[in-house]
Structures are given as structure tokens and as C-alpha cells.
Amino acid sequence: MTLGSVALNINFYPGFFGLFLNPFFFARRELVKHVGLCASAMTGKILDVGCGRKPYQKLFTNTSEYIGMDIEISGHDHSQEDIDVFYDGKTFPFADKSIDSVLTNQVFEHVFNPDEFISEINRVLKSGGQLLLTVPFVWDEHEQPFDYGRYSSFGIKHILEKHGFEILKQYKSGTGIQAVIQLVNLYIYKKFHSRYRPLNYLLTLFFISPFNLLGFILSVYKRKDSDLYLDNVVLARKKS
Numbered sequence: 001m002t003l004g005s006v007a008l009n010i011n012f013y014p015g016f017f018g019l020f021l022n023p024f025f026f027a028r029r030e031l032v033k034h035v036g037l038c039a040s041a042m043t044g045k046i047l048d049v050g051c052g053r054k055p056y057q058k059l060f061t062n063t064s065e066y067i068g069m070d071i072e073i074s075g076h077d078h079s080q081e082d083i084d085v086f087y088d089g090k091t092f093p094f095a096d097k098s099i100d101s102v103l104t105n106q107v108f109e110h111v112f113n114p115d116e117f118i119s120e121i122n123r124v125l126k127s128g129g130q131l132l133l134t135v136p137f138v139w140d141e142h143e144q145p146f147d148y149g150r151y152s153s154f155g156i157k158h159i160l161e162k163h164g165f166e167i168l169k170q171y172k173s174g175t176g177i178q179a180v181i182q183l184v185n186l187y188i189y190k191k192f193h194s195r196y197r198p199l200n201y202l203l204t205l206f207f208i209s210p211f212n213l214l215g216f217i218l219s220v221y222k223r224k225d226s227d228l229y230l231d232n233v234v235l236a237r238k239k240s
Helices: 003-012 025-039 114-124 153-162 177-192 197-221
Strands: 044-049 063-071 085-087 099-105 125-136 165-175 229-238
Touching: 003 025, 025 125, 025 165, 025 177, 025 197, 025 229, 063 099, 099 114, 114 125, 114 153, 125 153, 125 165, 153 165, 153 229, 165 177, 177 197, 177 229
Parallel strands: 044 063, 044 099, 063 085, 099 125
Antiparallel strands: 125 229, 165 229
């Protein structure tokens, strides 16, 4: 295992060491937990829309084929990513009803045409096909200028039902004190972030990890506030 793969694993699957080395500990820990709760429902040919590095691919063990698709022009570099197919931002290059399951992870906030986007997902999904969608509720502007929206739990439910989906599971990820601590850490990280990874790890270790530890302790003993949270995680099914 290379140093890069270890860093990637800590970034998206923050266990014990993530408390000390991951500035996005609560957001990533809660996200992988809730995606994992839905992953077993995703079967057959899966299309990962906005796949990037396919960080959660290994969670989907019931799929026969895993296809990563992304948009060529975005707010970040694709050179380190694992993309199988590019698309033009409007039409998915797949036939009607040709996909069994669709994953779109932290992508929907970057879509300027949300109704067209959900319609395209509906078009390529087979009847009864599954959609697993995650999208921020509380987060900073990122990948500027391609950051267009935030969605409440009610808003994301409305737009999915509007386009022919029924909600199977809906989670609020990173609630209460976890959200507060994560936003504090995000501010610190963006304020002092540098181009040098070792310096960023030192920043996290000495200035961010104390807040991670505090948030971890408080989230165990304090009552959770489900109205303040970081991300929506929704599993939905295309109606027949």
C-alpha cells in the first residue's frame, strides 16, 4: 500500500487516525457510514455520476459492473481521478433503461439544471432501479464557480418525488455538535491550508484534532440536534 493510498483511505474512511489527521473527520465519517447503510440495495450495473476517484466503490459489493462518469469541465483537476466516461453536463451517454443503479455523491450541489439532471437519471434507470444521492445541506462554497445550491431534507425529497422516485431511506448525516465542530475545523483548515501536504497534516494534528476530539466526546454525551446537519443521504427507487 502506497503513502498516497493510505492518505486517500484516511481522507474518505476516517477511523481512529482520522481524528488526528483528517480535517473533515465528521463530514467524511458520517458520510461513509450512511452510504454504507444503503450500499447493499445497489445491484447490477451501477453508474457513479460525478465519480471522481470512486472513493466508495468498494462498499458496493452487489454490483456486476461499476461505471464512473464525470463532466470534463468542472471546478477541479481530473488528473488523479478514475473516470471511465465523460459527458457534456446535459445528456448521459447511455440508452434508456440501461442502468440498474445510480450513485451521485456530493455532486448535486454543482448541477445548475437540477430538473434536467434528475430526469436524465430517471431516463437511464430501469424500472424499479435504485438511486443513492448525497448532497450537502450546510457547507462552504467549494469548487468555485461551480457551486449552485444547498438542499434541505424536504427540498431533496420534493425534487426526487417530482421526477418519479419514491424515497426508501433518508438520513441527515453529521448532525448537531458534529456539524458545529466540523464547520469550525473547516474554517481553520481553509484559513491556513498550504500547498504542502506535510504542513497540512501538522496543522490538522495540532490545531484541528483537539476540536475533533472535543466533538467526538460531546456527540456521545450530548443530545443530537437533527435540524442542523452537514449532508443529506437519500436512497430512492424509480417508480414502475
